[in-house]
Amino acid sequence: MAQHEAQPIINPYLAVLIGVFAVSFSALFVRLCGAPSMMIATYRLLFTFLLLAPLTFYEQFGGVRRMSRRQLWMAGLSGVFLAFHFVTWFISLKYTSVASSVVIVTIQPVFVVIGSWLFFGEKISRLAAIGGVLALLGSVVIGAGDFRVGREAFLGDLLALVAAVLVSGYLLIGRRLRGSVDLTGYTFTAYGMSALVLIVASMVARVPFHPYPWRDWVLMFALAAVCTVLGHTVFNWALRYIQASVVSVSILGEPIGAIVWAALFLHENPTVRQMIGGTLIFAGLYIFTRVAARQLE
Incomplete structure (x- = not known):
């Protein structure tokens, strides 16, 4: 436990x-919001930054000043990954169903461990690899079903997969730095x-x-206050005190909740193919995260 953070x-x-x-x-709020996806992502990160900045001011930038130049660069890079993750995922939600998008984007633990293997030489056990393949197979099942529905739904699935890769970069760097x-x-x-990158990108793209x-x-404020501050920031905080495997497995509850809210408020009920693919993904990720996430700690 770091010396600067209390019990x-x-x-x-x-x-x-x-x-x-x-x-x-998250998915429900994005679907209900009529603003462009780029702007939803921009204000989500900007409001998040403004909500949390007073804590940094209160400690007189102590946490920032204790970071080395390399750590600052790495944290900034993780923010870039997070910015483009939100953009691609929010666009995905405009094209495909909540069920397909949130389940596919949840595959991120697979890419996190693949990244650890590629960049840090960390080993992946055979059982974890089987779980990862099973999860990826589930995404193929969902994508194949949505391809029959239409090209837009399939494009949404592909964007959700890209979003999963991008958020993996954010999480991989975060887990390395949070120690x-x-x-x-x-x-x-x-x-x-993240906020700076999205503001500049929105200006360049001329998004109002x-x-x-x-x-x-x-x-957009709820996305920042509820989903990011009480969600993602809490996960970052918890990684200091409990195993990453616990956090990773717990996050599997996010798509289940999102699907329930979509059914209640958007009247989007998952199809049989989505339920089959989702079951494969959840089963694979459960196996995968229980075995592989401990290698990241």
């Missing part, structure tokens, strides 16, 4: 459950870079920053 004031396992509940609303970097320093740098109806503003 947890809340049970980390309870915090992870709160985080899973919070992030499960030696304070949470405030990491989130200030990563979220700040306003006007939007009040409901869109509420939804």
